[in-house]
Amino acid sequence: MKKEKRKYSKKISPREQAFLSLLAIDREGAFSNLEIKKVLSRSLFSKPDMHLYTALVYGVLQNELYLDHQIKKMLKSRTSLDFKVRELLRIGAYQLLMMDRIPDYAVISETVDLCKKYCPRAKGFVNGVLRNMARQKQQLKNWSWSDYENSVQALSIRASVPREILDIFLQVFGTKKGVQILMQMNQPSPLTLRANRLKTSREKLIHLLEEDGIESEKTLLSQEGIRVENASVTELSGTQACQSGLFTIQDQGAMLIAETLDPKAGEQVLDMCAAPGGKTTYFAEMMENCGQIVARDLYPSRLKLIDAQAARLGVTIICTEIGDSTKLDAKDHGRYDRVLLDAPCSGLGIIRRKPEIRYRFNRKEQKALIQIQRKMLLNAADALKAGGTLVYSTCTVDPKENGEQVQWLTQNRKNMKIEMTRQISLLDDRCDGFYMAKLRKTAQD
Known part of the structure; x- marks a missing residue:
């Protein structure tokens, strides 16, 4: 299977880079966190474009089953989709159904332009599918459990979790907690730090971060954990506290x-x-x-x-x-x-x-x-x-x-x-x- 050439330049749009990254993840087995890190380290995206690129990659991956389900509704028959066409439709569908700030016409135009470049024969098809989806957008977004064959199918599609994995979560946590976990699975992970007790204390570190305009609070389970609400990993890495070795970025569960x-x-x-x-x-x-x-x-x-x-x-x-x-x-x-x-x-x-x-x-x-x-x-x-x-x-x-x-x-x-x-x-x-x-x-x- 031919690999798409990776591109990391300021000339490429965040949508095109998201398309290439998703191909690398879905076809070549790349890991999303490493792929995104690589792209952001080599490209010259503006901050808004960095956010859009990251949101598209994670958003499509997190909602793949749901997006495929909605795309299928737009097809008149059991159409077999080319891999690249499917990926482009997912990117377009994610923006139409799950990103409110981008106008529909811009989503459709940008996606069709990408289709002209990578699979030109399908540009009319992609245009038609996305236009149809835009017209039915509100109906597609207003879903209910009764729209699906049963609650298990609904949960699998809405959380975009394959049935086998869904069954494991329900077995381990029970139905009530399992459903809660699965429905929150696609929310962003919190950013937590571990205070380095060789150099500081949790209380002192929270105060130092506050002086840098970074809001934080103690975690409830780990004795050294701090949760940060308004800063990114990049911003934290640039602080004097990080450079002085006062903390490590680590999930609270790993601390436990x-x-x-x-x-x-x-x-x-x-x-x-x-x-x-x-x-x-x-x-x-x-x-x-x-x-x-x-x-x-x-x-x-x-x-x-x-x-x-x-x-x-x-x-x-x-x-x-x-x-x-x-x-x-x-x-x-x-x-x-x-x-x-x-x-x-x-x-x-x-x-x-x-x-x-x-x-x-x-x-x-x-x-x-x-x-x-x-x-x-x-x-x-x-x-x-x-x-x-x-x-x-x-x-x-x-x-x-x-x-x-x-x-x-x-x-x-x-x-x-x-x-x-x-x-x-x-x-x-x-x-x-x-x-x-x-x-x-x-x-x-």
């Missing part, structure tokens, strides 16, 4: 995982899948920069991210190592007081941040992932001293990767005892969807 491990000064800690290092550096802050943390990852480039974070925060007790956590060196057996296994997973708990995850979920791939998680869990248990603590965490909500894995570990390592488990969601002070389990090793093998 580190707080669950609760490492102490002077201990030996292993972070098995550490990059990019948010939890690793929090461990060091909790340990008062005293002891040793071994942070491992498969790729040197990712370890550099940990080293850079540690240097900015004033952390000196982290030792980064290239390592495959599906294997355990003899020197690691029974060595550590505490181990974190933040395992690779299906990522269903962070769909807000990476909306394309919902369309890539695959049970066959998940089965292979579960076997990797199990190898890592055995190694994590074996790396602990007697009396040591293991925290197993994921950013998914599927019990097959969470509770069932922890039960499997206790059956295969009889000396591992569960002390607590917790599944959080955006209903928990707007956190991402993290699972965490705390286990203690009662005796050495």
Whole structure:
């Protein structure tokens, strides 16, 4: 399949760049957050164009099933849409149905112009579909549950969540909470910071941010978390507080995982899948920069991210190592007081941040992932001293990767005892969807 050439210049419009980025995400498997970051770092968009580009990419991905459903209503027959034509129609439909500030004529004109460039034979078709949608816009927007075959279909389409994933959420959280979570899944994620207790306090950091005109408040669950309401990551990165290492940008749920491990000064800690290092550096802050943390990852480039974070925060007790956590060196057996296994997973708990995850979920791939998680869990248990603590965490909500894995570990390592488990969601002070389990090793093998 031929790839569209990526473009990153000031001459390209935000709509065209959104089209090319969506092709890269949907056809080439790019991740939305990395694609957007790459585009914004290389292009010369004005601030309004940056916002439009970002809104289009995330908006189309977050609402793909809903947009396809509405586009289908505009087709007179079971028309088979070319991939590029479908992507253009999604971009146009999103602007017509979900972005009130752009005039209909501008949406249609811009989309047809893009069609002339990338699939000229379809320009009349695209023009007709979008004009028809514009005429029926109010009717399409005024939906009710009775418009669908059943409530499950309605929820799947309105939240743009495939049925298989919808079923997992309803199973884990129950119908009432599950529906609440799914209907809020496409809202923006909050921006949260972790105060660096080696250099400041949460109260002092809130005051410093206020002096820079940044409104913030304490998070309800994490002891060091701060939620920011009126600033972007870019704006925060430019503050003196950031450059001085007074905080780290991190989701509150990730902070809770580190707080669950609760490492102490002077201990030996292993972070098995550490990059990019948010939890690793929090461990060091909790340990008062005293002891040793071994942070491992498969790729040197990712370890550099940990080293850079540690240097900015004033952390000196982290030792980064290239390592495959599906294997355990003899020197690691029974060595550590505490181990974190933040395992690779299906990522269903962070769909807000990476909306394309919902369309890539695959049970066959998940089965292979579960076997990797199990190898890592055995190694994590074996790396602990007697009396040591293991925290197993994921950013998914599927019990097959969470509770069932922890039960499997206790059956295969009889000396591992569960002390607590917790599944959080955006209903928990707007956190991402993290699972965490705390286990203690009662005796050495």
